[in-house]
Amino acid sequence: xxxxxxxxxxVQRIGPEIKIAGIDxxxxxxxxxxxxxxxxxxxxxxxxTKEKRLIPDKFQLLSEILxxxxxxxxxxxxxSKAKPYFPFIFSLFMFVLFxxxxxxxxxxxxxxxxxxxxxxxxxxxxxxxxIIGFLKHGxxxxxxxxxxxxxVILLPLITVIxxxxxxxxxxxxxxxxxxxxxxxxxxxxxxxxxVVSLGILGGWLPLGFSVALTGLEVLVAFLQAYVxxxxxxxxLNDALNLHH
Amino acid sequence: xxxxxxxMIGAGIAALSLAGAGIAIGNIFSSYLSAAMRNPSAAQKQxxxxxxxxxxxxxxxxxxxxxxxxxLFAF
Numbered sequence: 001x002x003x004x005x006x007x008x009x010x011v012q013r014i015g016p017e018i019k020i021a022g023i024d025x026x027x028x029x030x031x032x033x034x035x036x037x038x039x040x041x042x043x044x045x046x047x048x049t050k051e052k053r054l055i056p057d058k059f060q061l062l063s064e065i066l067x068x069x070x071x072x073x074x075x076x077x078x079x080s081k082a083k084p085y086f087p088f089i090f091s092l093f094m095f096v097l098f099x100x101x102x103x104x105x106x107x108x109x110x111x112x113x114x115x116x117x118x119x120x121x122x123x124x125x126x127x128x129x130x131i132i133g134f135l136k137h138g139x140x141x142x143x144x145x146x147x148x149x150x151x152v153i154l155l156p157l158i159t160v161i162x163x164x165x166x167x168x169x170x171x172x173x174x175x176x177x178x179x180x181x182x183x184x185x186x187x188x189x190x191x192x193x194x195v196v197s198l199g200i201l202g203g204w205l206p207l208g209f210s211v212a213l214t215g216l217e218v219l220v221a222f223l224q225a226y227v228x229x230x231x232x233x234x235x236l237n238d239a240l241n242l243h244h
Numbered sequence: 245x246x247x248x249x250x251x252m253i254g255a256g257i258a259a260l261s262l263a264g265a266g267i268a269i270g271n272i273f274s275s276y277l278s279a280a281m282r283n284p285s286a287a288q289k290q291x292x293x294x295x296x297x298x299x300x301x302x303x304x305x306x307x308x309x310x311x312x313x314x315x316l317f318a319f
Contacts, residue, residue: 176303
């Protein structure tokens with residue numbers, strides 16, 4: 001029995017050990033749940049778009065809601081120029097959402113509670129946004145770091161601050177998702193431990209807390225996927241429509 | 245043994261940053277509610293911003309919690 005609330009985050013190997021050029025590429029429980037999330041997304045969207053009914057069934061309704069939700073979010077935050085990036089942001093949102101939600105199942109593994117997973121996505125977004133910005137505006141993209149309407153004396157300082165804030169974007173983006181998932185799941189397991197240690201007499205109070213916290217965690221799981229996607233849109237907006 | 249005690253104290257102090265997150269979340273929801281009571285027709289439009297603000301404020305506190313966990317488990 002797991003006695004440590006951090007034990008749920010241990011990555012375990014499933015099946016044989018695979019090593020290529022000294023790098024461990026074995027199939028782990030993390031990869032299993034990534035695969036499950038990807039298959040879950042495919043299943044929901046496949047069932048939703050198989051028959052295009054005028055009066056939608058449940059799965060079609062779900063896919064339509066998700067599509068409209070993301071499409072509206074992109075057009076609200078990044079404008080019509082961001083339309084071509086819809087598939088990227090939609091897959092990003094769906095992957096984070098499904099990983100978070102699969103992590104809410106008991107005895108499952110939360111992929112996004114490992115900083116390496118979220119950091120990979122965040123660094124990819126930073127590099128992609130930077131490349132898009134330079135392709136669209138050339139070296140004019142560097143104007144992003146020099147806001148207009150700032151006194152000349154302050155300009156060197158502001159520029160340095162802007163560069164630092166631009167480079168710390170992947171850090172804040174990844175740590176936000178990872179910290180939320182890890183803290184929430186640790187808290188759930190700590191309260192679960194209280195239920196066991198207080199026994200049949202006193203254990204009801206933490207049990208109630210546990211139920212309430214599970215509800216909160218489902219909300220947080222959705223919210224963090226939403227925030228991840230909307231911040232990607234905001235970064236994309238900076239690159240596409242140079243406002244400064 | 246003194247190092248152990250210092251680690252525990254440090255982790256406890258780092259977890260205090262969650263107080264700021266608590267104040268921030270309360271502030272966001274109270275501002276939203278008072279604004280929504282004054283102009284209920286505009287409230288629905290600002291709901292995504294409310295959620296965004298809630299998530300951003302909560303995350304700031306959780307950065308401190310991560311520091312606490314790093315002190316406890318990584319060192």
